[in-house]
Amino acid sequence: MLKFIKRNFDMRILFKTNYKQDINLAKHSGQSFWYALLILIMFSAPLILDGYYIGEATRVLIYAMAGLGLMVITGFTGQASLGHAAFLAIGAYTNAWFLAQGFSSFVALPMAALLSMIGGLLVAIPAARMSGIYLAIATLAFAIIVEDLAGHLNSITGGNRGMMVDVPTLFGYQIWETWELYLFVLCILVVATLAVLNILRSPLGRAMIAVRDSEVSSQALGVNLIKTKVFAFTLSAAITGLAGAFLAHYMLFLTPQIFGILLSIQLLLMIVLGGLGTVHGVFFGAVLIGVLETGISIAKDSLPSSIGGLPGIEPLVFGLILISVIAFEPTGIYGRWVKIRSYMEFFPIYRRKSFKRQRSYLKTERLR
Amino acid sequence: MNLLEIEKLSISFGGVKAVDDVSFAVEEGSVYAIIGPNGAGKSTIFNLLSRFYEPLSGQLNFAGNDLLNLKAKDIARLGIARTFQNLELFEHTSVLQNLLVGRHVHNNQSWWRQLLFTGSVLEAELKHRRKVEEVIDFLELAHYRNHMISGLPYGVRKKVELARALCIEPKLLLLDEPASGLNPEETEDMGFWIEDIRRDLNMTVVMIEHDMSLVKEVSNRVLAIVDGKVVAEGSHTSVQKHPDVISAYLGDVQ
Numbered sequence: 001m002l003k004f005i006k007r008n009f010d011m012r013i014l015f016k017t018n019y020k021q022d023i024n025l026a027k028h029s030g031q032s033f034w035y036a037l038l039i040l041i042m043f044s045a046p047l048i049l050d051g052y053y054i055g056e057a058t059r060v061l062i063y064a065m066a067g068l069g070l071m072v073i074t075g076f077t078g079q080a081s082l083g084h085a086a087f088l089a090i091g092a093y094t095n096a097w098f099l100a101q102g103f104s105s106f107v108a109l110p111m112a113a114l115l116s117m118i119g120g121l122l123v124a125i126p127a128a129r130m131s132g133i134y135l136a137i138a139t140l141a142f143a144i145i146v147e148d149l150a151g152h153l154n155s156i157t158g159g160n161r162g163m164m165v166d167v168p169t170l171f172g173y174q175i176w177e178t179w180e181l182y183l184f185v186l187c188i189l190v191v192a193t194l195a196v197l198n199i200l201r202s203p204l205g206r207a208m209i210a211v212r213d214s215e216v217s218s219q220a221l222g223v224n225l226i227k228t229k230v231f232a233f234t235l236s237a238a239i240t241g242l243a244g245a246f247l248a249h250y251m252l253f254l255t256p257q258i259f260g261i262l263l264s265i266q267l268l269l270m271i272v273l274g275g276l277g278t279v280h281g282v283f284f285g286a287v288l289i290g291v292l293e294t295g296i297s298i299a300k301d302s303l304p305s306s307i308g309g310l311p312g313i314e315p316l317v318f319g320l321i322l323i324s325v326i327a328f329e330p331t332g333i334y335g336r337w338v339k340i341r342s343y344m345e346f347f348p349i350y351r352r353k354s355f356k357r358q359r360s361y362l363k364t365e366r367l368r
Numbered sequence: 369m370n371l372l373e374i375e376k377l378s379i380s381f382g383g384v385k386a387v388d389d390v391s392f393a394v395e396e397g398s399v400y401a402i403i404g405p406n407g408a409g410k411s412t413i414f415n416l417l418s419r420f421y422e423p424l425s426g427q428l429n430f431a432g433n434d435l436l437n438l439k440a441k442d443i444a445r446l447g448i449a450r451t452f453q454n455l456e457l458f459e460h461t462s463v464l465q466n467l468l469v470g471r472h473v474h475n476n477q478s479w480w481r482q483l484l485f486t487g488s489v490l491e492a493e494l495k496h497r498r499k500v501e502e503v504i505d506f507l508e509l510a511h512y513r514n515h516m517i518s519g520l521p522y523g524v525r526k527k528v529e530l531a532r533a534l535c536i537e538p539k540l541l542l543l544d545e546p547a548s549g550l551n552p553e554e555t556e557d558m559g560f561w562i563e564d565i566r567r568d569l570n571m572t573v574v575m576i577e578h579d580m581s582l583v584k585e586v587s588n589r590v591l592a593i594v595d596g597k598v599v600a601e602g603s604h605t606s607v608q609k610h611p612d613v614i615s616a617y618l619g620d621v622q
Contacts, residue, residue, distance in 0.1 A: 019497045022464070023490065195483050202482035202489055203468075203475040210458050210469045217456035220418050221536065222444030222473035231479060277460060 025197055042186055046179035055250075058182045060290035062246045065189050067270045067282040068196055069240030074268070075277040076205065077232040078212030079127070080136045083143030084267050087237045089150055089259035090116045091244025092165075093157050096254060099166040106170065109188075109245055116241020117234050119146070124233030128226040131215075143264055150256040162255040165248045175249075185246050192239050196279060199235070208232050212277075262315075269318055273325050275334030284333040292317065371396040371540055371572045372417075377426030379416060386412045387423075388596040394540075394589075399566050399573045401587035401604070403580075405616055409596040410576040411453055414542050418450055419443055431539065445473045449538035451529045453545050453576075457517045463528050464513050467503060470535025471496040500535055507531045507561065523554045534565070541565065543575035547582050559585045580608070592616070 014021075014028060026032040046054055070084045091112040098108035123142050127135055150157045157163055168175045168184065175181055199205040207228045210218035219225060248254055266289065274285025296317060300308040329336050372394040379387045387409045394400045402410050415421050417428060419440040428435035433446060449470075458466050474496065477489050504510055507527050512520060517528065526549065533541060546562065547555040559582050565571050566586075577583050583590060583604055590607040592600040600610035607613055 019494055019501075020490075022497070023493055198483055198485040201493070202485060203472055203477065204479060204482050206465060206469050207472060209461055209465070210472075213458035213460055214456045216420070217452060217458075218469070219420075219440045220444060220450050220452075220456075221469055221532070222441055223469070224441045 023201055025194075025201075039190065043183065046182060051178045054178050054182050056290060056294055058178065058185055058246075058250055059293075060286050061182070061185045061189050062243050062250055063267075063270060063289055064283050064286035065185070065192060065243035065246065066240050066267055067274070067286050068189075068192055068279070069236045069238070069243060070267050071271050071277075071279070071282050072196060072199075072208075072239065073232050073236035075271055075281070076200070076212060077208040077229060079229060079232065080132065081139040081236075082136045082261070082264050082268065083123070083139035083141070083146075084236075084240055085259040085261070085263035086139075086143040086146035087116045087119060087240035088244035088247055088263065089146050089256070090119045090237075091241030092248035092251075092254055092259070093150060093163070094241070095245035096163055096165045096248045097156055099168070100163075104170065104172070105168040105175075108168075109242065112245035113238045113241045116244065117238045119241075120234045120237025121230065123237075124230040127233065128229040140261065140264070143259075143261065147256050147259050150259065157254070157256070160256060162253055165252050165254060168249055181246075181249055188242060188246070192242065193279065196235075196239070200279070204228070204231060209277075266318070269322055273321065273332055275332030278332075278334045280337070281332050281334040284337070288333065292321075369396050370394060371431055372574070373427070373429040374413075374417075375427040375429075377413070377416060377428065378424045379412060379421055380424060385596050387416065390426075390593065390596070390598055392591050392598070392601060394572060394574055396572055397566065397570065398588040399562060399575065399586050401583045401590045402574065402576045402593065403578070403583060403590060403607070403613075404593040407595075408593045410593060411544055412596075413593075414450060414544055414576065417443070417448065417542060444536055444538070447536075447539035448542065449533035449536040449540070450542035451526075451533050451544055451546065453548070455522075455525050455529055457525060457529055457532075459518045460516070462514050462516055463509060463520075463531075464500065466517060466528055466532050467500045467535050468496060470503075470532040471499060473536055499537070503531045503534045506534070506564075522549050523551070526550060526554075526558075530561070534569070538571060541571050541573045543573060543577075545576055545578065547577060547579045555579055555582055558582065562586045580604075 016022070021027065026035060045057060049057070066084065066088055069087065070081060073079050073081050094115045095105075095108045095112040098111050099105070103111075119142075123139060127138055130138055151160050153159070154161075168181070170184075175184060199208075207218065207223045208231075210221065210223055211225060211228050215225060218228075247258075251258065270285035270289045271281060272285075273288055274283065275281030293314070296314055300313065302308070325332060331338075370393040374393070375391045377387055377390045378385065390409075390413065392400075402413065404410050412421065416423050417435065419435060419438060419442075423436070430446060430448060435443065435446075438446065458469065475492065477492055481489050504513060507530065509524075509527060509531055512524055512528070517525065520528070526546065530543070530546065533543075543562070546558050550558060562573055562575070562582075563586055566573055573586075575587070587604055589602065590600075590604045591598060592607050592610065592613045594612070594616040599612040599616065600607045
């Protein structure tokens with residue numbers, strides 16, 4: 001056993017003998033080992049940690065799921081979205097409404113994903129023809145509309161007075177405990193992550209990345225721009241909708257104010273901090289945001305009230321971190337992690353220059 | 369037999385007639401070169417063929433299909449591949465991923481199969497990979513297979529773009545200045561490859577090129593255009609001697 005673990009610490013030279021090695025999710029035995037260990041630890045966390053930390057971990061997992069949804073459209077397809085809180089809202093309210101009608105989570109969760117998907121489709125059909133700042137404004141507008149709707153549809157959402165969320169039920173079993181919800185979220189998150197990874201190694205995922213990097217040449221290669229963007233939007237909305245459904249369970253009480261513009265920006269911040277365009281980045285970002293939120297609230301309590309009680313400390317800290325990440329490490333935490341890893345792998349011959357940013361060559365401007 | 373027929377093609381941007389009444393035909397299995405000074409409208413012809421631009425008038429026929437009935441995304445499926453003058457690679461992925469996008473037109477797996485990555489998707493992926501490896505072997509790109517595009521030198525990028533176009537397995541290959549930015553040695557290699565593409569892969573090539581030695585080496589016919597108008601067409605020797613071509617490049621003799 002010790003030998004086995006040691007082997008996974010040693011420097012590894014990959015010897016490829018089969019094309020499947022490039023397709024498989026785990027590229028070598030070391031990766032299978034570490035990811036299996038990670039999943040094992042995640043699933044056994046409720047045995048070790050007490051309720052408060054499991055609750056915090058649940059929040060991080062929900063953020064990660066929402067971030068995964070946003071990453072699909074922004075990180076992989078390159079379409080900026082400032083309105084992902086809308087899909088969280090649709091998912092949350094749909095889930096809560098169906099549970100309130102007496103349906104089980106087996107109905108409520110798929111309905112949350114489905115309605116969110118329909119919302120995604122509604123945005124995507126016009127949005128697939130926009131790009132850049134215009135798309136950002138369109139998605140922002142969508143989020144404001146959804147937030148307003150949630151405030152006005154009193155009979156369904158409870159309006160601004162808010163709405164209680166029933167506990168999730170599976171096979172007639174009611175999920176009351178924090179750790180039970182944690183495991184439920186974890187299972188769905190693992191499935192969602194696998195689905196995204198599968199898409200990324202398939203033609204659709206490559207088409208998404210192609211659209212992100214060059215719309216002109218992806219068209220010349222036969223990629224249907226609109227279809228690809230609509231698919232990415234729909235998948236993104238479905239995953240984010242699921243995250244919204246779980247957010248409802250975490251919050252226990254829904255008001256439209258939860259799903260404001262700040263939540264959308266926080267999600268965007270999360271994936272940028274973690275590392276745009278990587279699945280790892282989603283999780284790094286979620287952990288960072290989760291830890292920061294907890295850390296700030298703890299720091300607020302210990303600071304004198306004249307400082308700790310000031311409004312707007314959170315946006316200030318988040319803003320500062322965002323600016324420094326963009327200035328010093330545009331590839332996010334994941335990018336930094338890759339550098340640290342290669343430093344350890346090639347110690348003591350790390351070459352700073354290997355990650356020097358390359359100048360980019362002239363690109364065709366006329367077709368834009 | 370003519371694979372590509374262009375008749376009376378015109379387009380204007382504002383008041384500028386970028387392509388003015390251009391007609392030519394490309395025989396199947398030949399290399400056809402388009403030459404002309406900068407701004408003559410050569411790349412615009414390619415962009416019209418790719419259906420990025422809507423022509424004012426004229427006809428585009430490819431192997432019995434009217435291209436004007438199609439959209440930009442359908443052109444590749446028909447068997448027309450192209451490269452770009454200023455390189456349009458997918459910067460933030462590897463060479464291999466770029467080439468695999470070239471196989472996109474050959475994909476017929478439904479989205480839910482891809483979501484689950486079923487056996488049939490795996491099967492298709494392996495098939496695409498084998499084809500891509502053939503192209504990698506052909507263009508000697510094996511060393512760069514897993515490199516990111518954003519770190520590659522210009523000459524290699526040009527090769528990757530050609531390779532990506534070849535992955536479509538097209539009938540017609542449109543090369544927009546394949547030798548620009550290459551050193552003499554690389555240009556010579558490019559000449560051999562174009563020759564091999566025509567002979568061994570049975571593709572028809574239309575290329576825009578400024579390097580006359582390359583044009584002379586590989587092309588069967590040459591078209592010279594100046595200010596959007598055809599000034600000469602024929603073998604490279606006859607076009608090179610044509611007085612209008614000489615005056616366009618060197619100016620008139622007083």
